[in-house]
Amino acid sequence: MEESFPRGGTRKTHKSEKEKAFQQSFEQDNLFDISTEEESTKRKKIQKEPAKTKKLKVEKRESSKFVREKFEILRVESLCEGMRILGCVKEVNELELVISLPNGLQGCVQVTEICDAYTEKLNEQVAQEEPLQDLVSLPELFSPGMLVRCVVSSLDITKRGKKNVKLSLNPRNVNKVLSAEALKAGMLLTGTVSSLEDHGYLVDIGVSGARAFLPLQKAQEYIQQKNKGAKLKVGQYLNCLIEEVKGSGGVVSLSVGYSEVSAAIATEEQNWTLNSLLPGLVVKAQVQKVTTFGLTLKFLSFFTGLVDFMHLDPKKARTYFSNQPVRACVLCVHPRTRAVRLSLRAVFLQPGRPLTRLSCQQLGAVLDDVPVQGFFGSAGATFRLTDGALAYARLSHLSNSKKVFKPETFKPGNTHKCRIIDYSQMDELALLSLRTSVIEAQFLSYHDIKPGALVKGKVMTIKPYGMLVKVGKQIRGLVPPMHLADILMKNPEKKYHVGDEVKCRVLLCDPEARKLMMTLKKTLVESKLPAITCYADAKPGLQTHGFILRVKDYGCIVKFYNDVQGLVPRHELSAEYIPDPESVFYTGQVVKVAVLNCEPSKERMLLSFKLSSDPKKECAGHSQKKKKAINAGQLVDVKVLEKTKDGLQVAVLPHNVPGFLPTPHLKPALVSAVEGGKDPKSFSEIHPGMLLTGFVKNIKDYGVFVQFPSGLSGLAPKAIMSDKFVTSTSDHFVEGQTVVAKVTNVDEEKQRMLLSLRLSDCTPGDLATTSLLLLSQCLEERQGVRSLMSNRDSVLIQTLAEMTPGMVLDLEVQEVLGDGSVLFSEGPVPGLVLRASKYHRAGQEVESGQKKKVVILNVDMLKLEVHVSLCHDLVNRKAKKLKKGSEHQAIVQHLEESFALASLVETGQLAAFSLTSHLNDTFRFDSEKLQVGQGVSLTLQTTEPGVTGLLLAVEGPAAKRTMRQTRKDSETVDEDEEVDPALVLGTVRKHTLSIGDVVTGTVKSIKPTHVVVTLEDGIIGCIHASHILDDVPVGTSPTAKLKVGKKVTARVIGGRDMKTFKFLPISHPRFIRTIPELSVRPRELEKDGHTALNTHSVSPLEKIKQYQAGQTVTCFLKKYNVVKKWLEVDIAPDIRGRIPLLLTSLSFKVLKHPDKKFRIGQALKATVVGPDSSKAFLCLSLIGPHKLEKGEVAMGRVVKVLPKEGLTVSFPFGKIGRVSIFHVSDSYSETPLENFTPQKIVRCYVLSTAGPVLTLSLRSSRTNPETKSKITDPEINSIQDIEEGQLLRGYVKSVQPSGVLLGLGPSVTGLAQYPHVSQYSLSKNAPYDRYLPEGKLLTAKVLSLNRQENLVELSIPTDDTGKPDVFSASLGLPLPKQEGRETEAEERDHKGEEEKEERKNQKQKEKRIGKGQEGAQLPSKGKKEPRKPQAKKLGKRPRLESGSEQESGNKRQRRAAPSEEDDSGVEVYYREGEEEVEETGVRLQEKQTRPAEAPRLQLSSGFVWDVELDTLTPALPPHGESSDSEEDEKPEQATQKKKSKKERELEKQKAEKELSRIEEALMDPGRQPESADDFDRLVLSSPNSSILWLQYMAFHLQATEIEKARAVAERALKTISFREEQEKLNVWVALLNLENMYGSQGSLTKVFERAVQYNEPLKVFLHLADIYTKSEKFQEAGELYNRMLKRFRQEKAVWIKYGTFLLRRGQAGASHRMMQRALECLPKKEHVDVIAKFAQLEFQLGDVERAKAIFENTLSTYPKRTDVWSVYIDMIIKRGSQKEVRDIFERVIHLSLAPKRMKFFFKRYLDYEKQHGTEKDVQAVKAKALEYVEAKSSMWED
Secondary structure, eight states: OGGGSOOOOOOOOOHHHHHHHHHHHTTTTTTTTTHHHHHHHHHHHHHHOTTOOHHHHHHHHHHHHHHHHHTOOOOGGGOOTTOEEEEEEEEEOSSEEEEEOGGGOEEEEEGGGSOHHHHHHHHHHHHHTSOOTTOOOHHHHOOTTOEEEEEEEEEEEOTTSOEEEEEEOOHHHHTTTOOGGGOOTTOEEEEEEEEEOSSEEEEEOOOTTOEEEEEHHHHHHHHHHTSTTOOOOTTOEEEEEEEEEETTTTEEEEEOOHHHHHTOOBOGGGTOOTTTOOTTOEEEEEEEEEETTEEEEEETTTEEEEEEGGGSOGGGGGGOOTTOEEEEEEEEEOTTTOOEEEEOOGGGSSTTOOOOOOOOTTTTOEEEEEEEEEEETTTEEEEEOTTSOEEEEEGGGSSSSSTTOOGGGGSTTOEEEEEEEEEETTTTEEEEEOOHHHHHOSOSSGGGOOTTOEEEEEEEEEETTEEEEEOSSSOEEEEOGGGSSSSOOSOGGGTOOTTOEEEEEEEEEETTTTEEEEEOOHHHHHOOSOOOOSGGGOOTTOEEEEEEEEEETTEEEEEOSTTOEEEEEGGGSOSSOOSOHHHHOOTTOEEEEEEEEEETTTTEEEEESSOTTOHHHHHHHHHHHTGGGOOTTOOOOEEEEEEOSSEEEEEETTTTEEEEEEGGGOOHHHHHHHHTTOOOSSGGGOOTTOEEEEEEEEEETTEEEEEOTTSOEEEEEGGGSOSSOOSOHHHHOOTTOEEEEEEEEEETTTTEEEEEOOHHHHOOSOHHHHHHHHHHHHHHHHHHHHHHHHTSSOHHHHHHHHOOTTOEEEEEEEEEOTTSOEEEOOTTSTTOEEEEOTGGGTTOOOOTTOEEEEEEEEEETTTTEEEEEOOHHHHTOOOOOOOTTOEEEEEEEEEOSSEEEEEETTTOOEEEEESOSSTTOOOOOGGGSOOTTOEEEEEESOSSOOTTSOEEEEEOOGGGOBOOOTHHHHHTOOOOOOOOHHHHHGGGOOOOOOTTOEEEEEEEEEOSSEEEEEEGGGOEEEEEGGGTOSSOOTTOOGGGGSOTTOEEEEEEEEEEOTTTOOBOOTTSGGGGGSEEEEEOOHHHHHOOTTOTTGGGGSOHHHHHHTSOTTOEEEEEEEEEETTTTEEEEEEETTEEEEEEGGGTOSOHHHHHOHHHHOOTTOEEEEEEEEEETTTTEEEEESSSOOOOOTTOEEEEEEEEEETTTEEEEEOGGGOEEEEEGGGSOSSOOSSTTTTOOTTOEEEEEEEEOOSSSEEEEOOHHHHOGGGOOOOSSOOOOSGGGOOTTOEEEEEEEEEOSSEEEEEEETTEEEEEEGGGTOSSOOOTTOTHHHHSOTTOEEEEEEEEEETTTTEEEEEOSHHHHOSOOSSOGGGOOOOOGGGSSHHHHHHHHHHHHHHHHHHHHHHHHHHHHOSOOHHHHSOOHHHHSOOOOOOSSOSOHHHHHHHHHHHHHHHHHHHHSSOSTTOOOOOOOOOSTTHHHHHHHHHHHHHHHOGGGOSOOOSOTTOOSSOOGGGGSSSSOOTTOOGGGGOOHHHHHHHHHHSOHHHHHHHHHHHHHHHHHHHHHHHOTTOOOOSHHHHHHHHHHOTTOHHHHHHHHHHHHHTTOHHHHHHHHHHHHHHSOTTOHHHHHHHHHHHHHHHHHHSOHHHHHHHHHHHHHHSOHHHHHHHHHHHHHHTTOHHHHHHHHHHHHHHOTTOHHHHHHHHHHHHHTTOHHHHHHHHHHHHHHSOGGGHHHHHHHHHHHHHHHSOHHHHHHHHHHHHHHOTTOHHHHHHHHHHHHHHSOHHHHHHHHHHHHTSOOOHHHHHHHHHHHHHHHHHHSOHHHHHHHHHHHHHHHHHHHHHHHO
16 A cells, blocks of 8 residues: 555655654644654664664665655645545635645636536526526535535646646536445435426436435425525535435435434445545544654555644644544545545534634734744645644745755754745645745735725736736736826827836725726825725715716716715806816816715715815905905906816905906906996896897706896797707807897896897897907907917927917828828927828828928817818918908818818918807807818908918808818728738737748638638738739639638748738848738749748839839739729739729720629739829729820710810829710710719720820710711811711801801801891891800701811701701791792792702712601700790691691600610601602601600690691691791782692691591500690699609709709699608608709708608608718718617617618628627617628628528527528528528428428428429428428327
8 A cells, every 4th residue: 555655755854853843743733742752762772772783774764754755745746637635615706616625735616617507507698698597606606614525627737837726526527436336325425406306406416327316305404504594506515415225326315414414424335445435535444553744544444544744633633543443534535546645633524514714814924933843845844833833835935936945944943934825724724935025025915905005016918998917926906097097098008018117006906806906097196185995984074086987967976995986966066057067077087075975874975076175265255354345347457366167266456355257257248248338237227129248147948048247137038049940958058158138028026037049139230240250359369378378488388379370381290090180290399299180181192201291270279289281272372462352262171169260262371260150149050060171152351361370251151152072081081901800810929930931831711812821830821812823814713722721831922010011021120920921822832942022121112113014914803992983903912903993894884883793802914004103002904005095995984064065084093085065976966965974984085185185085986986876967077077068967156246156066167147047037136145045956058168268158047958947936037028929939949940959969868867867956945945825826827837846846856865876767858749748658657667756745735626627737847847837828828729629638638637646645644744734734633643743853854954843842742742641752852862963962951851850750861871872972871871870779770771881882890890789779679680681681792601600690599580590591592502501491390390380491491492403302301391290290199
């Protein structure tokens, strides 16, 4: 047996020393009092037997050494995994138990090592995310002093090299040495309650195959005595006695009775073995041997064990002798050596009894001259304390380090200075330390630290949640962010560094939770006032320091130490009333308070900020004495003594009487009112109509109380407070505000008056004058502050005082902040903050260190901050003489509370204007508030900037304001790289890699543009898409070649710094902290050395210069920037490029949806266009070199539409081109620019590059010559392109005295002299301008050409062109007089000769031009002028003909507008006689070719039914009708007489047919309305149909008549019944759409505000958000969604819509955060729906894998939500593989759901297999369904 004990000890000791050591070590126990006697007898024997040889002495010494080693006490090194040991609970925490082990050792038990049942409950609680009722915490299950049987589960080594002992109480581990067969009655085991049953408890005893049951009656005694009557809980630890064993140990009955358990003894009958022996068993034993270091015992007949000196019974220590019978408790059993250690201490001999002595009174005491009792070479030493008690110090605590440890100094009797650091409950020993650091430590444990104490510590680390400070060896405390300084610090790392020594004050210390909170607030740390650490300390009148925890409407909550807090009520915040405490006080503010009252029992305390030494109260006392000297209402001079928050402490001169001037009375307006005698002293002086100046005293829901300087006050009711609608009174006025009030009513008896504060009542003079006065006052005040500041000593304040708005400075950029604003370096003045906002950065790319010219906008003297602008127009302002009173357009650059700064558009000079035009004018609706960047109209009041540096101005009417252009915002969109989170994690690791090293690693994750690899030692590396393959096929994604988990060999080609995203050279000190950039290209791996990508040391700009324009490169798409409209690509890891959208394709389809054509990570072949000078980017093109030379076709974007002139088109890189109105299309139209809007993409042909602006053409004959489109209107670029007699179309340029100028081409103009304009003769003041407006399209015939002088003479009348006359017949204009009857014969002769020639020419022209010009050529009169209603009686036929002709032309024009190219129809010239038959045939042919145009409304509203058929001769006038159809009646009759009878009959039949056709058309229910009259008829019949109203609006919009469309919408809103909510909403939405497309931001806002009032607000908000999104106004949409989240945070639709919007914009991260916010705000019942919806969106628009993860997570929590399962299945079917679909169906059909639901899923599975699977798959599903039905039916039968 002895060999199996572990050996210890290293030092050889003389026998006498050993005996002495032993003797001293047990004086406490009185065990070895006899040792001196024994020693003397031994000495005598030695003297008597001197013959003994030296050999015997050596043997004796060796045996002594062996005994000492055998009895060596336990060390951590002696423990091993699986060792069973008895321990005592020392501390109980929420998540672990600290266990005291024998010989001063210590271990811990994790919460998951109690028992299996308890761990299951914990897991259930975690999954459910709610506390379980039947799960109790560790402090309720365990209490200090409990003895527990443990198993060593692991021995971890901590970072500092210490061993950490982890234990397990789980019966499965402790009792696993037992088997069910080995269980016997009478055995004492430990177990834990696993569940509560009806008649008792199931107890887990950890023996496999055995079920242990504790009957209720057997547990009753224990429950009453030990458990205070409460039922046993799951996980409760019990000492159980086996009462009965049944079925070979299968069922075991237990008892926990205290008397039975405490008397239990392990006997031989129970068949214990050394393998199964458990700690805590009490055995009967026999002393086998008594040695100087302990005893050996024999027990259970065969076994031997050790008792070390610490575990002898102190009372019986001196009486032990061989063969003495004793009772002993097993302490531990070593699993390998089978060594058993026992204890003879009485406390262990009664199982189930807890230890009572748990601590030492002198804990923490430093003791001098403590004598050594004994020394144990490998474990430690024992000492004798002054009270005789024994103490023990571990070896590691005997010296400061192993190097300086001297064993010889620990001879028994030597004294040392030490400190009691702990107490071992198992040994009832104090534990000591001799280390200097421990002895000198301020605190040893958390128990030593008291709240309010000052402590010193070292900064360990700074985290977002606060700063960790090391206070002692095992003690660390947290300083929360709020407590790092007196004010809140943004960058604490700049002030505090790791290792700094800091002095803190303890706020709170909780030793049980090991929680220590401290403060570094200087005022609290250095405070000499008494600290309040408990409510009992707070005596009334006590003054102390605290800090504000919360600011509420009712006051401030102030916190002190140890969680003590009190309330400062609102009336105790200050002597003056404070309306809004939140604006005065802030959380974390250190305050000095006085205790008013304290109730410790209720933990309540009332405090005050009004301290007893308050100067105001003193003032009040003094003023009593000298009151007689000063009268109320008297004007006095005062000297300011002190400034406070509420006003000024003053001394009234000349006698220096103390007084107080409250803040509301510091107003010049009040003083002037008193000076001017406008301050009535009593109600008798006041009468209605008076205007009085006062200040707002109080604000109530029903109105505002205004007080006047004399003390009188009145009420302004809510109704007459403002001209605007008042929702909340507090929005309109603030307490203390100066106002002008008009008295409306006075009640002298009740001393009351009613006032009006309306601007309309209180503005006697000109608002502009008042506005200027307010501005001047404000600027004078600021100038006063400036002059005061300039006298200060501080350089910073003096510098600020010298700065004025408008000054231009040269500054150096310090940094660009995350919000896009720029900070400039302070230069020679420390603390100077110069900042340019994101708007004032003006879209410029700036970098740290760059020099920039800026202009000062405003100097904030309170915040000591200067606002500057980088805007080019402001920095380079023009000097120009300005006139006083002149009106200028300006742009708002800066807003202050009462005034704004704007820059004049034409000069860039800064002008100030007041935001208020009156003292009462302070409220603005959101839509009325000015914004930076908005345009305003200003009237200048000064022409030179004064001392303020600003011009003074007054704002013009609000109607002249223009909305801010959002261009600058979009320009400065943050272009920072999106960082892969996988890379950020790796930044912590250092590495020793250098460029050129070959490394191996495993693929961790794959992104489209790069692959993240884990190298050895956990270093994270990155492989760019360009470094995977040698030759990348275009269109592929190289990263797809690698798979997660794959091993790769790569070469290091660089290192990227994660802070700057730049590649660092290897010589850079931070290179070891970079992310290694790797290459797996086969070509790179072949190379030797590190030539792979050594260019990383060059700057990016230099790298880009190596690329030549025209060079082809392979690049990889990184993302599509929606705002900037370009593709961002990577050519290499360190070289980035941009492809403007217009250079990606020549196809409109691709440009409309680039995301469909290009996918992220895809390889693209691009041509280098050139470097982008502003940033290190290469500009690339996917459509070849972008040269824009003559003859090139390119895509451009419309910038500006110039009415009647053409278009301005922009190209990438700033090139601009112009498109003439003649080059917009191959076929001219009346409204050629109708379909063009800014930002529209167009395909352009470069005609000329001469000059700074390109000349372009959009004609499809130029841009798409291969289509061979028909050219209706040929290009006329010079007079050479024109032939005499040619018919041409052109646009009216102007009406001159000589005739009408007609533009025929960009540089060719023709003149039609007045005789050649119309067949009618007009007077000199004829209305040519009105009927021939600029831009009108006309057809003309070339009469003559003068090529030398570039003159073209034209003729427009019908005779020459065959087109209707430019003047309508309905105007009743006279024909030329000489051309009456006389010319008719001439005309016919003339026609006879010319007609044949002309028809011949015309036919040739028709063939050339093709079909369908008439629609485009007919001038549309309807759009240009209101047609007069035609006469009811049809006496004059021509008017009707003309009207219908016009109408017909009009309709045709409108139809033709969308695409001129495919108009059908042939030009026909109407003559007389036989020609009519031919014409009819052609018309019929036309009808067949275009059936869609058949039902046309041919007559205007002037039609009368009682007309003779013969008077309607040509009811549908042919378009080429000559002017003889417009003669007077007499010539008509003459003409008719000449016609034959047959001809007249034919005409009559034809007219009759035409009439019936018109009637049918009008009757046709499917006929489309084609005029305003038609629509009016329709909306009269169906007034509630929103569709009709919307069509009516669209009809007007086609004609670009915006105002008429608006009017129709307003009519609709008035007409539609209020019950038809949806119909009305449809109209509102249409109106919003209209304002968004054609209106201004202001008009849109007004319509929106009205719509919200009249409809359900949420619907209107959602519709407007959709409108913004569709029109690509993403910023406005985002802002609107944020408004909706504040207003409708309980509506899940809003969250889902916003999530969809963000995902569509590619902002996946923001969408994920949105889901988290939604779940925080919405009620729990909505969570599942919202999560499912977001997952659906992820499937459709985002990351499919993330979507699956969300669904899986939701379904694991809610497995029975069939709706979620159904959606998940739909999504997987759409986007997953067949295997995934089948897997999910398999999971669903194995759920335990209701049969009805299961049937639904089986049916879906079957349908899926029928569609996608084989017959075999279908049969398999049917078989599974059958199996399910059978299983269910058999279950029901059971």
